Amino acid sequence: DAKTTQPNSMESNEEEPVHLPCNHSTISGTDYIHWYRQLPSQGPEYVIHGLTSNVNNRMASLAIAEDRKSSTLILHRATLRDAAVYYCILPNTGNQFYFGTGTSLTVIP
């Protein structure tokens, strides 16, 4: 099963774009890349997912490298409400989610 590597923490100024990286060098051709975030004292919530092409939704964009060994979650304008732990996840062969420690994003007013 493919593993992911993320920085432990990142900071961003409010209203500026944020790029959260994730490395998954052992990804297979059928692995989807999922991103979830966890706000303080809440359960994780879905952000976005993709396979090969870049993806956009209301919350964020997902940029996937051409070789798929890395991806970047892009928050276009960070707000204080975006302060959370962001998890990059590749479902395993049993289609289960295994969480790492994620990236803790601090947004500076």
Place this chain on the structure above:
Amino acid sequence: NAGVTQTPKFQVLKTGQSMTLQCAQDMNHEYMSWYRQDPGMGLRLIHYSVGAGITDQGEVPNGYNVSRSTTEDFPLRLLSAAPSQTSVYFCASRPGRRRNTEAFFGQGTRLTVV
């Protein structure tokens, strides 16, 4: 549409007591999972189910029991609580077997074992 509902939200147990954490979803999802989250850590998978009558172990199954008699409910039983099981427990559900489906999480149960 309530999504994933966990009860109780908070619980204090004495060492050796047993209890059941409840999880219910109203989205007709096949997949359901239980996770625990210790302070400063990511979520760790305890048990999961891919449909009624089918359960399997995750990363940290010891001390926990599950069953799935209906699609809607996936209770987690602590057989004999230990202080090491003090944690926040999250239940999740997903529509099915495809890897591109979104997971929905409950708000968690904060359990303290004294």
